[in-house]
Each structure stands twice: as C-alpha cells, then as structure tokens.
Amino acid sequence: MNQNRVYEYRRNFIMSLGGVAAVGVIGSGFVLQTASAAGEIAAKPADQPVTNAKRWGMLIDVTKLTDGGAAMVAACKQEHGWGDEMHSADAQKAHWSRVVKVTDKLTQNSFSLPVMCQHCEKPPCVDVCPTGASMKRADGIVQVNKHICIGCRYCMMACPYKARSFVHEPLQDQKPHSPRGMGTVESCNMCVHRIDEGRLPACVEAAPDAVIFGDLNDPNSAVSQAMKTVGGKQIRADLGLNTGVRYHGI
Amino acid sequence: MASQAIIFRETRESKGFYFLLVILGAFLALGALAFFHAEHHGHYVTGMTNQVVWGLPHVFAIGLIVAASGALNVGSIGTVFGKKIYQPMGRLSALLAISLLIGGLIVLVLDLGHPDRLIIAMTTYNFKSIFAWNIILYNGFLALSAVYIWTMMDRKAKPFYKLAGVAAFTWRLILTTGTGSIFGFLVARDFYNSAIMAPLFIVMSFAMGLAVFILVLHFAYSWTGRPLGDAVMNRLRYLLAVFIGGVLLLEGARHFTGLYIAQKAGVENFILFEGGIYTQLFWVGQIMLGSLLPLSLIFCRKLGSNRIALLFAAFFTVLGGFAQLYVILVGGQAYPLMLFPGADVSSDYFDGVVNAYVPSVWELMLGLGGVALALVMVTVGVKVLRFLPDSLSDAVVEPHN
Ligand code: SF4
Ligand code: SF4
Numbered sequence: 001m002n003q004n005r006v007y008e009y010r011r012n013f014i015m016s017l018g019g020v021a022a023v024g025v026i027g028s029g030f031v032l033q034t035a036s037a038a039g040e041i042a043a044k045p046a047d048q049p050v051t052n053a054k055r056w057g058m059l060i061d062v063t064k065l066t067d068g069g070a071a072m073v074a075a076c077k078q079e080h081g082w083g084d085e086m087h088s089a090d091a092q093k094a095h096w097s098r099v100v101k102v103t104d105k106l107t108q109n110s111f112s113l114p115v116m117c118q119h120c121e122k123p124p125c126v127d128v129c130p131t132g133a134s135m136k137r138a139d140g141i142v143q144v145n146k147h148i149c150i151g152c153r154y155c156m157m158a159c160p161y162k163a164r165s166f167v168h169e170p171l172q173d174q175k176p177h178s179p180r181g182m183g184t185v186e187s188c189n190m191c192v193h194r195i196d197e198g199r200l201p202a203c204v205e206a207a208p209d210a211v212i213f214g215d216l217n218d219p220n221s222a223v224s225q226a227m228k229t230v231g232g233k234q235i236r237a238d239l240g241l242n243t244g245v246r247y248h249g250i
Numbered sequence: 251m252a253s254q255a256i257i258f259r260e261t262r263e264s265k266g267f268y269f270l271l272v273i274l275g276a277f278l279a280l281g282a283l284a285f286f287h288a289e290h291h292g293h294y295v296t297g298m299t300n301q302v303v304w305g306l307p308h309v310f311a312i313g314l315i316v317a318a319s320g321a322l323n324v325g326s327i328g329t330v331f332g333k334k335i336y337q338p339m340g341r342l343s344a345l346l347a348i349s350l351l352i353g354g355l356i357v358l359v360l361d362l363g364h365p366d367r368l369i370i371a372m373t374t375y376n377f378k379s380i381f382a383w384n385i386i387l388y389n390g391f392l393a394l395s396a397v398y399i400w401t402m403m404d405r406k407a408k409p410f411y412k413l414a415g416v417a418a419f420t421w422r423l424i425l426t427t428g429t430g431s432i433f434g435f436l437v438a439r440d441f442y443n444s445a446i447m448a449p450l451f452i453v454m455s456f457a458m459g460l461a462v463f464i465l466v467l468h469f470a471y472s473w474t475g476r477p478l479g480d481a482v483m484n485r486l487r488y489l490l491a492v493f494i495g496g497v498l499l500l501e502g503a504r505h506f507t508g509l510y511i512a513q514k515a516g517v518e519n520f521i522l523f524e525g526g527i528y529t530q531l532f533w534v535g536q537i538m539l540g541s542l543l544p545l546s547l548i549f550c551r552k553l554g555s556n557r558i559a560l561l562f563a564a565f566f567t568v569l570g571g572f573a574q575l576y577v578i579l580v581g582g583q584a585y586p587l588m589l590f591p592g593a594d595v596s597s598d599y600f601d602g603v604v605n606a607y608v609p610s611v612w613e614l615m616l617g618l619g620g621v622a623l624a625l626v627m628v629t630v631g632v633k634v635l636r637f638l639p640d641s642l643s644d645a646v647v648e649p650h651n
Contacts, residue, residue: 087292091299091600098599102590115589115597124437130381131367131374150371151363153303154381160438162587162601165300166363169292182292183363235589239437 041214043198055121055140056190057216057244058201059223059232060113064210064249068112073097075206076116079191080178087169094165094180096188097203102250111250114203117142117163117188118235119244125155125164125187134185140216140244143189151183160236163187190244216244255646256338258403258636261474270473270629274622281619284612285360293363297610301600302583306609307361309575310617313458314354314624315388315429316451316571319422320459322347322395324486326422329398329415335485335647339467341402341637344395344418346466346628347459353624355388357617380431387425394418403636426452433578440517441582446507450500454571457493460486461544461567466628468561470638479644480555487560491548494567498541501574517585520604521577528581531573540570580607 044050060069077083082094097116103109119142126134126142133149136142144155144164156164164187171180177193180186191201204213214223226232232246261267288295298305325343328336359365375382398418401411430451433442464486471478508518521528544563553559584605589595595602632638639646 085294088294089299091301091605092294093300095300095599098597098601100589100595100597100601103594105592105594126376127378128381128435129376130379130385131370132376148367148370148374149364150367152371152381153363154379154432156300156303157583158436158438160587161589162301162599166293166303168294168300185363238591 041195041198041200044196046196050138052138052140053217054215055217055244056195056213057119057140057223057246058204058211058213059226059230059246059248060207061210061212061230062111062113062247062249065112065114065207068099068101069097069114069207070099071206072114072203072211073099075202076188079175079202080180081173081175082165082180082186085167085169085171092166092168094167094186096163096165096186113247113250115161115163115235116203116245117159117190118161118241119188119190121242121244123241124158124160128154128158130154137192141190141192141195142187143192144185144187146179146181146184146186149184151185153185155185159187160239160241257640258341258638259640260634260636261470261632261638263633264474266473267629267633271626274626274629277618277622278626280615281360281617281622284615284619285365287612288361288616289365295610296613297608298613299605299607301605302580302607304579304583305607306576306580306613307357307616309572309579310620311354311358311361312429312579313572313575314350314357314620316426316455316575317458317462317568318347318350318354318455319391319426319429320455320457321350321463322418322422323456323459324463325398326415326419327489329412330419335482338639338642338647339463339482340415341399342467342470342628342632343463344399344402345631345637346463346624347422348392348395348399349624349627349631350459350462351388351391352627353620353622356623357620360616380428380435384425384428384432387421387428391418391421391425394421422455423452426455429455433582438587439582439585440514440588441508441521441578441585444504444508446500446504450497450504453493453496453500454574457490457497457567458571460490460493461564461571464490464564465561465568468557470628470632471642474638476638477641477643477646479642479647480557481644481647482642483557483560484555487548487563490563490567491545494541494545497574498537501536513588513591516588517582520585521581525581525584525604528577528584531581532577535573536570536577539566540573541567544570583607 076097080096082096085093097114099112100115101110101112119140121140123134123136123142126136130152131148131150133145134142134155135145151166153166156166164185166185167180167182170182174180194201200213204211212223212226214221216224218224227246230248232248233250234243234246296305322343324336325340327333328340359368371385394414394417398414401407401414427448430448434444434447436442468478505518505522508514521532523529544566547553547559547563550559584607586602586604589601
C-alpha cells in the first residue's frame with residue numbers, strides 16, 4: 001500500500017471516530033448514486049500521470065436491474081462500437097459485455113447479470129501477456145495497449161470471465177475515443193476516456209439506479225460505503241483475483 | 251566418439267532430391283497462401299473464434315515445438331549418457347530439432363493477429379509471462395543446438411562436445427517445461443490448471459520427437475540408398491515403447507486425479523465420456539491408434555525386426571501426439587468456462603454451452619506449411635553439410651555398441 005493511502009485511511013478513521021465523516025446513511029438497499037456520485041470522480045488533467053491513489057470500481061445491484069443489465073450492455077456497445085462486425089460469425093464478434101443468466105441447479109433460483117472485464121487486482125491476462133500490451137493502470141483499470149498487442153490471444157486463454165475479444169476483421173467508422181483494430185485484443189476499459197474527464201462510464205449512466213461507481217480506495221466513497229453495508233460479491237471469488245467489479249444480489 | 255569407420259557425407263544430388271523439394275515447396279506455397287489470406291481478411295476466415303481462441307495452427311505449432319525438443323534426445327543419449335550407438339546420429343538429431351522448432355514457430359508467428367509486430371515480441375518483454383520466457387527459451391535452444399552441431403562437425407570444437415551436449419539437453423528440458431507451463435498456469439480453465447502439464451509435455455516430447463526421428467532417419471537412408479541396420483533401429487524401437495508408456499502413465503494419472511477433484515470432474519467427464527469428437531479423439535486417436543497400436547506393433551513377437559511395423563508404430567505415435575494436443579488445446583476450450591459453480595449459465599454469447607470449432611482449410615494449410623518447412627530444412631541440410639553417416643549398417647555400428 002502506498003504511503004498516501006495509509007495517511008488517507010488514518011485521516012478517515014480519525015474523522016469517523018469524531019463523527020465528522022460525511023457519510024450517507026445506507027439502509028437496507030443502496031442509497032443510489034445521483035449526480036453527486038459522479039461528482040466524486042474528479043477529472044484528471046491530461047498532463048498528470050495516473051496514480052494509484054484511487055482504484056476505480058463499481059457495485060452492481062443485480063436485484064435492481066429489471067432487464068438483467070441489457071441496457072448497460074447496449075450502452076457499452078453504443079459507446080465503443082463493438083459487435084457490428086460484418087463478416088465475423090456470431091462466436092467471432094467482439095463482446096465487451098454481455099448479460100449472463102444464472103440458475104442454481106439445486107434451488108432453481110435464477111438471476112441475470114452483466115459480465116464484462118472485472119478489472120482484477122491480480123489480472124491473469126496481464127500476467128500472461130508476453131509484450132506487456134495487457135496492462136493495469138495505476139488506478140486499477142485493466143486495458144490493452146493496441147499498439148504493442150501482437151494478437152497472440154494468450155490473455156483470452158487466461159481470463160476466467162471470457163471478458164476479452166479478438167477483432168477478426170478490418171473495421172470501419174470507429175469511435176475516435178475508442179480505437180479498435182483488426183488482429184488485436186480488446187475488452188471493457190471502464191470507459192477510461194470518460195473517467196479521465198470526470199464522467200461516469202457509459203454503462204453506469206445507463207443504469208443509474210442499480211450501479212454505484214467510484215473509488216474503492218476511499219472508504220468514504222459511496223461505492224465503498226455501499227459495499228461495506230451490503231457486501232459486494234465477486235464472480236469466481238475462489239480464484240482470488242480481487243475484482244474491481246462487484247455484485248449485490250448474486 | 252565414433253571411430254574412423256563412421257564417415258559423414260552430404261547426400262548426393264538426384265532426381266529424388268528435387269522431386270522431394272518440389273512436393274514440399276508446394277506445401278510451403280499453400281501455407282504462404284493461407285497466411286496471406288488470413289492476414290488480408292482477418293481471422294474470420296479461420297474456424298477460430300472468441301470462444302475457441304487457439305485452434306489447429308496452435309496444435310501444429312505446439313506439436314512441432316514439442317517434437318523438436320524430443321528430437322534432440324537421440325543426440326543427448328549419445329552425448330550426455332555416453333551411449334555410443336547413438337552418437338553417429340547426433341548431428342541429424344540436432345538438425346531435426348532446429349528444423350522442427352523453426353517450423354513450429356513460423357506457424358505460431360504467422361497466426362498472430364499482428365505478425366508484423368514480431369520485433370515487439372522480441373524486444374518488449376513482460377517477464378511474468380510464460381510466453382515471454384518461451385521466446386527466450388526458443389532462441390536459446392536454437393543457439394545451443396547450433397553450437398552442439400558445431401562441436402560435432404568441427405574437430406577444433408571437439409573439446410566442447412560434451413559440454414554443449416549437456417547444455418542443450420538441460421535447456422530442452424526447461425524448454426518443454428515452459429511449453430507445458432503455457433497451459434499449466436492457466437487458472438481459468440479447469441482442464442489445464444495443473445502442475446502435471448509440464449512433465450506430461452516432457453514425455454510427450456520424448457515420444458513424438460523420437461517417432462519423427464525414426465521416420466526421418468529411415469527415409470533419409472532408404473531414399474539415398476545408404477545402409478541402415480537393425481541394431482540402430484531396434485534400439486530406437488524399444489526406446490519409443492518406453493516413451494509411449496510414459497505418456498500413458500502420466501495421462502492416466504492426470505485423468506484419474508481429475509475425476510476425483512470435484513472442480514475438474516465436469517471437464518474430465520466431458521473429455522473422457524461425453525465430449526463427442528474430443529472423446530473419440532482421446533480414446534480412438536490418442537489411446538488406441540496413438541498408444542496401444544504402436545505398442546503392439548513394437549512388442550508383437552512375430553514382427554521382431556520388421557522395419558515396416560516400426561515405421562507404422564512411429565507414424566501412429568505422431569498421429570496420437572497430434573490427437574492428444576488437439577484434445578488438450580481445443581477440447582479444453584470447447585468446455586465452457588465455469589462462471590458460477592453449481593449453476594447453469596446461459597447468454598447470447600455462448601456461455602454455458604460447449605463451444606463449436608471446425609478448423610478451416612486455411613488453418614490446415616498453414617499448419618502443413620510449417621511441417622513442410624521443417625522437412626525442407628532437413629532435406630537441404632543433409633544435402634549441403636555432413637549430417638548423415640555414410641552407413642549405419644550393423645557392421646559399422648556394432649563395434650561401437
Ligand atoms: S476480467 Fe479478464 S480481462 Fe479483465 S482484468 Fe480480469 S483477467 Fe483481465
Ligand atoms: S493478445 Fe495482445 S494483449 Fe493479449 S496477451 Fe497477446 S499481446 Fe497481450
């Protein structure tokens with residue numbers, strides 16, 4: 001842990017002891033983020049490096065997603081323009097995010113949730129990438145450097161969540177803020193271009209009542225507070241990857 | 251090392267030589283065509299998808315790489331373990347090793363999404379990645395094998411012969427450990443995540459490499475009209491049996507433990523019993539044709555010193571090796587990722603279902619191109635340099651036995 005964070009923790013701890021901490025009261029469910037949550041993400045000036053003072057993450061309340069997350073997936077698709085490849089077969093098309101339906105074999109309990117890159121703290125995709133193209137930013141965002149990705153797909157073999165896609169054909173009309181390229185691997189990048197501008201990821205905006213986004217390192221952030229109260233489960237927690245995307249109600 | 255009786259000589263120019271080159275050249279051309287086709291259109295022309303991300307090209311590439319390290323064994327047994335009868339074959343063994351490795355690597359590289367960025371892969375390393383280690387291991391293997399050949403061919407380098415042999419042998423063990431670990435470290439996939447992958451790949455390489463060596467040795471001698479006696483071939487024959495047995499043993503251990511571990515039971519069940527093509531490839535391809543058939547061809551009394559039986563045994567061992575790699579690689583990916591243990595999952599993106607994969611003809615062409623490249627290198631190698639002893643007849647070999 002870096003020094004700053006230790007101080008931050010101490011400060012926060014002392015603050016909460018004194019009862020000064022401005023923490024929203026969180027009841028049985030979430031106090032749902034509004035524009036104020038967005039205000040927690042300060043824009044990062046372009047000339048400043050990314051630091052590990054923050055770790056971005058989100059908590060998705062599956063019980064509040066009436067569509068199972070379809071709107072979130074659609075927003076991601078719209079934002080980054082993936083999945084419309086003309087020649088690729090269905091199994092070859094890129095998917096940065098998808099709705100997965102889960103039914104317990106024994107209890108038949110069933111729910112749906114959006115699955116995208118979980119922005120693992122210890123990402124297997126980054127470990128195996130031979131060139132370092134798969135990388136984790138200091139603020140916890142895992143993404144691919146398209147300029148040095150050689151397209152070996154080893155990261156796709158290593159990702160437990162099938163969160164990565166390989167681009168199988170030449171692409172046209174790409175979004176300027178989300179460059180993609182044939183022969184490279186891509187995946188959810190938490191809308192890094194938006195976060196650096198102090199905006200929320202597209203999928204979070206699309207499901208404002210069900211997702212809280214923010215800094216997991218800050219114990220006072222809305223997302224940390226919500227997780228402290230209601231918990232935040234990981235998919236395949238047994239793998240010990242400490243994911244940045246957490247779920248409630250799974 | 252060998253006494254004067256063993257004379258190394260280049261193969262002679264002949265119609266057969268050029269005929270062979272033309273045939274192999276045709277396969278090379280097809281491989282190149284496949285590469286340009288996929289490079290131009292993108293990988294959608296292949297059968298590989300975002301569910302089965304490594305396909306037939308990887309089976310060929312890893313098969314060749316695994317066989318490469320095994321091919322070096324024949325030389326190693328002569329050098330490292332001082333078995334005289336193997337020493338005259340050391341040069342061919344190292345040449346074959348280099349050729350197979352380059353053949354395999356070319357397939358791997360040409361199947362990359364960005365083969366043009368090879369220079370990045372060679373210069374930008376993430377040292378945590380087993381793939382990155384492998385790039386270093388492959389280059390080291392090529393260099394050490396070349397030095398090893400040099401110590402066998404140049405009298406002045408003779409003092410380093412043993413040292414080079416030991417170094418190359420040690421390196422190849424590490425190399426195959428690296429190849430096996432490409433899979434062994436993948437926690438995400440139940441079929442791979444296991445320490446046994448490294449030793450399994452080592453024995454596989456012993457078996458496949460030796461089988462390829464036997465085939466190449468036989469045809470090199472019969473097509474150039476050189477004598478090749480039973481003394482040599484029978485040594486190789488029983489060695490092959492030992493290696494096939496080793497693969498069976500480790501595969502058995504792997505699947506038995508897999509069946510007992512709850513987490514792996516699903517994928518084991520899939521591969522061994524319910525996996526359709528993968529189950530067939532396992533039982534029929536790998537076990538029956540690839541292991542039991544060669545073993546019976548080797549041990550059947552009536553077939554004693556029968557050369558044809560040995561050639562078939564070697565051929566089926568190679569075939570079994572490829573079947574095994576196909577089951578490991580593609581079968582392991584066909585089985586769906588486990589997102590929620592104990593639950594059924596589904597999505598519009600193939601969650602919870604067995605992933606389909608049908609290799610395209612382009613992938614086959616690319617893979618065969620790699621095989622052809624390896625064989626061209628051997629054919630030309632024995633033509634221009636003194637790799638092959640003039641004779642490996644019993645009379646020549648026996649005194650050194
Ligand atoms: S979810 Fe997959 S792609 Fe995302 S960080 Fe984890 S291993 Fe990498
Ligand atoms: S495909 Fe690209 S990002 Fe993935 S491991 Fe290979 S080089 Fe790294």
